[in-house]
Amino acid sequence: xxxxxxxxxxxxxxxxxxxxxxxxxxxxxxxxxxxxxxxxxxxxxxxxxxxxxxxxxxxxxxxxxxxxxxxxxxxxxxxxxxxxxxxxxxxxxxxxxxxxxxxxxxxxxxxxxxxxxxxxxxxxxxxxxxxxxxxxxxxxxxxxxxxxxxxxxxxxxxxxxxxxx
Amino acid sequence: xxxxxxxxxxxxxxxxxxxxxxxxxxxxxxxxxxxxxxxxxxxxxxxxxxxxxxxxxxxxxxxxxxxxxxxxxxxxxxxxxxxxxxxxxxxxxxxxxxxxxxxxxxxxxxxxxxxxxxxxxxxxxxxxxxxxxxxxxxxxxxxxxxxxxxxxxxxxxxxxxxxxx
DNA sequence: CTGAGACTTGCGGATTTCGCAGCAATGGCG
DNA sequence: CGCCATTGCTGCGAAATCCGCAAGTCTCAG
Numbered sequence: 018x019x020x021x022x023x024x025x026x027x028x029x030x031x032x033x034x035x036x037x038x039x040x041x042x043x044x045x046x047x048x049x050x051x052x053x054x055x056x057x058x059x060x061x062x063x064x065x066x067x068x069x070x071x072x073x074x075x076x077x078x079x080x081x082x083x084x085x086x087x088x089x090x091x092x093x094x095x096x097x098x099x100x101x102x103x104x105x106x107x108x109x110x111x112x113x114x115x116x117x118x119x120x121x122x123x124x125x126x127x128x129x130x131x132x133x134x135x136x137x138x139x140x141x142x143x144x145x146x147x148x149x150x151x152x153x154x155x156x157x158x159x160x161x162x163x164x165x166x167x168x169x170x171x172x173x174x175x176x177x178x179x180x181x182x
Numbered sequence: 183x184x185x186x187x188x189x190x191x192x193x194x195x196x197x198x199x200x201x202x203x204x205x206x207x208x209x210x211x212x213x214x215x216x217x218x219x220x221x222x223x224x225x226x227x228x229x230x231x232x233x234x235x236x237x238x239x240x241x242x243x244x245x246x247x248x249x250x251x252x253x254x255x256x257x258x259x260x261x262x263x264x265x266x267x268x269x270x271x272x273x274x275x276x277x278x279x280x281x282x283x284x285x286x287x288x289x290x291x292x293x294x295x296x297x298x299x300x301x302x303x304x305x306x307x308x309x310x311x312x313x314x315x316x317x318x319x320x321x322x323x324x325x326x327x328x329x330x331x332x333x334x335x336x337x338x339x340x341x342x343x344x345x346x347x
Numbered sequence: 348c349t350g351a352g353a354c355t356t357g358c359g360g361a362t363t364t365c366g367c368a369g370c371a372a373t374g375g376c377g
Numbered sequence: 378c379g380c381c382a383t384t385g386c387t388g389c390g391a392a393a394t395c396c397g398c399a400a401g402t403c404t405c406a407g
Contacts, residue, residue, distance in 0.1 A: 037259060045259070048252035052217040055363060069386050071364075083254040086342045087213035093247050094202060094210070101266075101294065101301055103332075118339040126339040129266065131332035136266055167268075167296035174283040174291035177253045220364095220394060231355055236396075238353095 052085040098147040099169040103133035113160040217250040264334040268298035278325040
């Protein structure tokens with residue numbers, strides 16, 4: 018539904034860039050610290066009225082520039098195995114990427130320059146699940162020539178502070 | 183800050199997963215769809231009172247199981263270059279990971295099994311910035327033996343739906 | 348049995364959200 | 378130049394939500 022809004026919208030908007038000004042940036046920063054912060058508090062912080070903040074936030078959400086969501090550590094939610102998978106593709110990379118994007122276990126799909134054509138992050142419940150996804154599902158996608166897996170041992174950092182610097 | 187001094191409680195939580203039940207999972211799913219959804223609406227959806235939802239959400243936040251934040255597409259916020267960097271480490275991997283975690287450009291740091299010991303995601307403003315981070319900063323960290331970079335060409339998918347399956 | 352923990356219901360008061368009526372600045376356009 | 382539509386902001390009530398608190402229920406463990 019709107020789970021992929023950020024990624025998909027960014028493609029749509031390539032030629033209509035929203036041009037965020039300093040105030041919108043500041044609003045986003047506020048919401049990156051706390052997604053439930055009241056509009057009035059944000060307004061005080063960025064120098065705008067409560068109503069103005071509300072309108073801008075709504076627009077940012079509608080445009081898909083940002084989304085306000087709960088994020089969790091997969092391990093604490095029952096997903097015990099994660100891996101980054103580098104993929105070598107022959108033929109059309111984009112179509113392979115689309116196929117992987119359609120898989121619910123693929124949390125993250127990106128086309129890259131370098132020794133891999135694609136990198137995808139996989140989130141699974143256990144080893145069997147992970148094995149199945151990598152060896153049966155991913156390698157079955159037409160165009161996938163080979164894969165290399167990096168099983169996660171420990172997630173050290175995970176932030177959502179883009180634009181805060 | 184809060185009362186974590188209770189002996190039994192702290193023992194449970196120290197080693198990771200607080201074992202979320204179905205109801206907390208359902209609450210998280212609600213907040214993954216909309217981080218600002220009112221507690222009463224969540225309660226109606228998961229079969230709990232407004233007060234109970236409020237208490238559970240607060241606890242989930244305090245425990246660090248989830249966080250409610252705004253997430254954006256880096257490209258629309260002025261960060262034009264991203265890369266995944268695989269790192270070979272000699273010596274203590276954890277200390278290298280800590281050093282990378284401290285760098286604001288490192289959005290994501292994970293220890294892995296496979297041909298890389300660490301994988302980090304870098305978010306930068308431009309090519310110069312990216313070059314500086316990879317060649318000067320990361321490679322300057324003691325223990326980093328070599329790196330391999332995968333510059334992002336196109337982000338195809340990026341979800342935050344852990345636990346929704 | 349007793350205490351702890353979690354949930355519910357109910358309740359006010361403070362806070363927040365929300366819709367709407369202005370109002371000022373902007374940018375075509377005849 | 379005047380007109381008008383658009384945009385973004387403010388101010389203001391009304392409605393909804395948040396939040397703390399108290400009392401009662403239920404379950405589980407010691």
